[in-house]
Amino acid sequence: MSLTIGVDxxxxxxxAGVVDEHGAIxxxxxxxxxxxxxxxxxxxxxxxxxxxxxxxxxAAVGIGAAGFVDExxxxxxxxxxxxxxxxxxxxxxxxxxxxxxIVENDANAAAxxxxxxxxxRGQQDVVMITVGTGIGAGIVLDGRLxxxxxxxxxxxxxxxxxxxxxxxxxxxxxxxxxxxxGNALVAEARDLARRAPGAAARLLQLGGGTxxxxxxxxxxxxxxxxxxxxxxxxxxxxxxxxxGLADLAAILDPGCFVIGGGVSxxxxxxxxxxxxTFESNLTGRTHREFAEIRLAExxxxxxxxxxxxxxxxxx
Amino acid sequence: MSLTIGVDxxxxxxxAGVVDEHGAIxxxxxxxxxxxxxxxxxxxxxxxxxxxxxxxxxAAVGIGAAGFVDExxxxxxxxxxxxxxxxxxxxxxxxxxxxxxIVENDANAAAxxxxxxxxxRGQQDVVMITVGTGIGAGIVLDGRLxxxxxxxxxxxxxxxxxxxxxxxxxxxxxxxxxxxxGNALVAEARDLARRAPGAAARLLQLGGGTxxxxxxxxxxxxxxxxxxxxxxxxxxxxxxxxxGLADLAAILDPGCFVIGGGVSxxxxxxxxxxxxTFESNLTGRTHREFAEIRLAExxxxxxxxxxxxxxxxxx
Numbered sequence: 210m211s212l213t214i215g216v217d218x219x220x221x222x223x224x225a226g227v228v229d230e231h232g233a234i235x236x237x238x239x240x241x242x243x244x245x246x247x248x249x250x251x252x253x254x255x256x257x258x259x260x261x262x263x264x265x266x267x268a269a270v271g272i273g274a275a276g277f278v279d280e281x282x283x284x285x286x287x288x289x290x291x292x293x294x295x296x297x298x299x300x301x302x303x304x305x306x307x308x309x310x311i312v313e314n315d316a317n318a319a320a321x322x323x324x325x326x327x328x329x330r331g332q333q334d335v336v337m338i339t340v341g342t343g344i345g346a347g348i349v350l351d352g353r354l355x356x357x358x359x360x361x362x363x364x365x366x367x368x369x370x371x372x373x374x375x376x377x378x379x380x381x382x383x384x385x386x387x388x389x390x391g392n393a394l395v396a397e398a399r400d401l402a403r404r405a406p407g408a409a410a411r412l413l414q415l416g417g418g419t420x421x422x423x424x425x426x427x428x429x430x431x432x433x434x435x436x437x438x439x440x441x442x443x444x445x446x447x448x449x450x451x452x453g454l455a456d457l458a459a460i461l462d463p464g465c466f467v468i469g470g471g472v473s474x475x476x477x478x479x480x481x482x483x484x485x486t487f488e489s490n491l492t493g494r495t496h497r498e499f500a501e502i503r504l505a506e507x508x509x510x511x512x513x514x515x516x517x518x519x520x521x522x523x524x
Numbered sequence: 525m526s527l528t529i530g531v532d533x534x535x536x537x538x539x540a541g542v543v544d545e546h547g548a549i550x551x552x553x554x555x556x557x558x559x560x561x562x563x564x565x566x567x568x569x570x571x572x573x574x575x576x577x578x579x580x581x582x583a584a585v586g587i588g589a590a591g592f593v594d595e596x597x598x599x600x601x602x603x604x605x606x607x608x609x610x611x612x613x614x615x616x617x618x619x620x621x622x623x624x625x626i627v628e629n630d631a632n633a634a635a636x637x638x639x640x641x642x643x644x645r646g647q648q649d650v651v652m653i654t655v656g657t658g659i660g661a662g663i664v665l666d667g668r669l670x671x672x673x674x675x676x677x678x679x680x681x682x683x684x685x686x687x688x689x690x691x692x693x694x695x696x697x698x699x700x701x702x703x704x705x706g707n708a709l710v711a712e713a714r715d716l717a718r719r720a721p722g723a724a725a726r727l728l729q730l731g732g733g734t735x736x737x738x739x740x741x742x743x744x745x746x747x748x749x750x751x752x753x754x755x756x757x758x759x760x761x762x763x764x765x766x767x768g769l770a771d772l773a774a775i776l777d778p779g780c781f782v783i784g785g786g787v788s789x790x791x792x793x794x795x796x797x798x799x800x801t802f803e804s805n806l807t808g809r810t811h812r813e814f815a816e817i818r819l820a821e822x823x824x825x826x827x828x829x830x831x832x833x834x835x836x837x838x839x
Contacts, residue, residue, distance in 0.1 A: 277811055287811035294811075334673045348775075355665055357777025358649045359813050367807030368771035371687060379807045456683035460663075460775060462672025492682030492694045496592055496602035498674050 212267050215517025216254055217315060217510075218274040220244055220290025225257035226510070227265045228517035232326035234510060236261060244291045251298065255305030262306070270310040271520030273318035273512040274298065275345075280360040282311050289378070311520050313354075315512040317363055319505075320347020321354050322515030323467045327506040334463040337505070338365070339470035340450065340479070343378070344386035348461070354519070365457060366390070370449065388449040391425045391472045397442040398428045411436040429475045443478040450479065451486030458500055459492045469505030476504060527582050530832025531569055532630060532825075533589040535559055535605025540572035541825070542580045543832035547641035549825060551576060559606045566613065570620030577621070585625040586835030588633035588827040589613065595675040597626050604693070626835055628669075630827040632678055634820075635662020636669050637830030638782045642821040649778040652820070653680070654785035655765065655794070658693070659701035663776070669834070680772060681705070685764065703764040706740045706787045712757040713743045726751040744790045758793040765794065766801030773815055774807045784820030791819060 212235060216225045219242060226237035240257055243249035258270055276288025283299035285291075298312050313321075320337035329335040333352045339345035344366030348355045356362055366386035367379050374383025387393060402409040402420035409420075411431045416422030431439035454466050472479060484502050491499065507514055527550060531540045534557060541552035555572055558564035573585055591603025598614035600606075613627050628636075635652035644650040648667045654660035659681030663670045670677055681701035682694050689698025702708060717724040717735035724735075726746045731737030746754035769781055787794060799817050806814065822829055 277808060287808065332673075350665060350670055351668065353666070355776075358647075358779035358815070359777055361808065361812050362775065362777035364774045364777075364807060366774075368774045369767065369805075370684070372685070381805060381807055384807070452684065457775070459679045459683045460677065460772070461670075462674055462677035462679075464673035490684075490696060492679060492696055492699070493592060493602065493676065497676050500673065 212265055213517040213520045214258055214261055214267050214270045215513040216258065216272045217513040217516065218242065218254060218272060220275060223253050223257055224513055225261055226513045226517065227261050227267065228514055232322065232514045232518065234514065235265065247292050247296050250291060251301040251305060254302050258306050269520035270308055271516035272298065272302065272310055272312045273315040273516035274312060275315045278312050278314045278360050280356060280358065282313060285312065313516055313519055316345030317347040317354055317356065318515030318519060319469060319511035320349055321519055322507050322511045323469065323505055324349045325518055326514065327511065328467045328503040329465045332465045335465050335467060336457055336461060336463045337467040337469060340389065340468060340472040341391055341470040343390050343392065365453065370453065385453045389446055389453055394428055394442055394446045394472060395423060395425055397445050398423045398439065401438050401442065408438045412438055425471065432475065432478050440478065443475060444482045447479045447482030448486045451483035452490055454483065454487045454502065455490040463500050465501045465503060467503050467505050469511060473504055480504065527580055528832040528835045529573055529576055529582050529585045530828040530830065531573065531587045532828040532831065533557065533569060533587060535590060538568050538572055539828055540576055541828045541832065542576050542582065543829055547637065547829045547833065550580065562607050562611050565606060566616035566620060569617050573621050584835035585623055586831035587613065587617065587625055587627045588630040588831035589627060590630045593627050593629045593675050595671060595673065597628060600627065628831055628834055631660030632662040632669055632671065633830030633834060634784060634826035635664055636834055637822050637826045638784065638820055639664045640833055641829065642826065643782045643818040644780045647780045650780050650782060651772055651776060651778045652782040652784060655704065655783060655787040656706055656785035658705050658707065680768065685768065700768045704761055704768055708764070709743055709757055709761045709787060710738060710740055712760050713738045713754065716753050716757065723753045727753055740786065747790065747793050755793065758790060759797045762794045762797030763801045766798035767805055769798065769802045769817065770805040778815050780816045780818060782818050782820050784826060788819055795819065
């Protein structure tokens with residue numbers, strides 16, 4: 210049995226795990242992310258890896274990080290929720306642990322995991338969309354993780370779906386993630402509560418009486434109960450999701466989309482409207498096959514598992 | 525010297541050429557396309573190839589066709605300007621000429637030619653956009669032509685840039701090619717002539733006095749003369765082109781875009797505004813490199829040359 214270590218570095222926590230070649234996690238440990246100082250972050254990653262190395266014989270180490278990773282898989286160019294700017298993550302961690310590591314964007318790592326070991330097993334051309342607070346994505350083409358010329362491929366969350374649309378954290382307007390994310394779901398629910406409180410009675414109740422109190426889990430809970438207002442929010446956000454998938458299919462024609470992230474836990478309430486919109490808007494739809502749209506299978510560990518699996522690959 | 529034959533099958537003409545390994549065309553012949561009957565089209569292709577075979581020793585034959593080609597490179601699923609519907613083009617032509625052929629989408633073939641032998645020589649990740657009446661495209665990733673799960677990748681002309689936007693021939697609304705194509709350029713010029721004839725005096729003159737008389741070459745000619753109205757049309761269409769390139773870069777992060785097609789003959793008048801809009805709208809632009817935006821070099825023969833070169837490749 211060959212084991213590798215995968216590390217998932219997010220804005221709030223670092224998770225490190227020992228993973229076997231089938232994607233099973235043998236041991237996992239978590240640490241809070243000290244996001245303010247780059248050195249502290251590298252220290253925490255190294256400490257977690259060294260702790261695992263003290264107990265397991267491991268062939269390689271991979272790090273998945275929430276940020277732009279350069280084409281050499283060494284440097285995090287920018288991480289919105291960490292202090293890393295042009296940070297030599299590979300070098301810093303290697304110095305501390307005395308072993309080679311690879312660094313990968315976390316959404317890329319998750320897409321790789323779902324393709325190799327999860328919902329898209331056996332597929333060659335896969336786009337994974339992680340619907341959380343924003344939208345993350347990873348692209349596998351012809352059976353290989355596609356990273357782009359400078360490592361920045363797979364950011365469809367920031368393609369423009371509405372000219373002069375909603376302001377995005379990236380500085381642009383109208384980005385897809387402003388319409389098809391967890392933030393968008395909550396914005397729709399709060400908007401409903403403000404403009405049509407009668408249609409949002411259950412949502413308001415779950416939000417403690419105010420529109421601002423409504424959060425993502427509240428919308429999902431109300432929708433699960435069959436609340437029409439909450440379901441309409443999923444219809445809207447799922448519709449935007451499906452529209453984006455149709456756009457991505459026009460460009461990439463994948464065999465399969467995998468939808469993960471916290472919002473995907475709503476299952477069919479999100480994927481139902483997404484599929485309908487996808488199939489009714491795909492260009493050339495009378496002359497082609499429809500890509501499958503599947504729920505992710507590996508959950509929040511996908512990034513960790515993918516980083517561990519990528520560490521196995523040559524160069 | 526190794527020669528191959530490339531055939532470019534368009535809605536109005538079939539061009540067949542003998543091409544050397546550097547992309548030089550040794551001999552080229554043209555025929556009118558009998559688009560109404562599938563058998564006639566295959567006959568014309570076969571006749572042209574047989575004529576070339578009678579004069580040259582050739583290693584392989586590739587056909588580039590304006591339509592959706594399936595993933596086995598055998599069947600044209602749909603061709604908007606030909607009678608082909610689920611047409612066994614490979615089989616029909618092979619029966620007639622007694623040799624193996626490969627079939628490729630013409631925009632894919634052109635993208636391959638520009639990457640191997642034209643404007644993007646030496647690049648690994650290239651998106652070619654052909655700006656003609658509509659928008660065609662081909663995608664080369666990691667040095668290989670990317671075709672998608674079912675052969676339909678590379679149709680960004682039909683991703684949606686404006687919700688509920690202009691009606692497109694594909695049946696959807698708001699497709700990119702309705703905003704960044706030759707048709708869009710002419711539509712802008714005619715709109716200007718109707719709404720602000722004083723600003724379109726030169727355009728109207730070139731159009732024989734009516735808005736409907738203004739065509740693409742007229743807009744290009746007026747813009748070349750420095751006419752402000754015509755230049756404003758290029759600003760608008762070039763801006764939409766650049767916006768689309770920014771969206772494609774968010775998804776694919778290519779090293780280079782190649783812009784070809786009839787409208788690209790306007791050169792900097794189109795590419796200038798496209799570059800400005802691209803660079804000012806690319807997501808994460810302060811943390812990444814900008815892809816180059818280059819003019820195509822191989823002109824209208826790119827599809828023929830690319831089909832000939834693709835025919836050299838194994839499987």
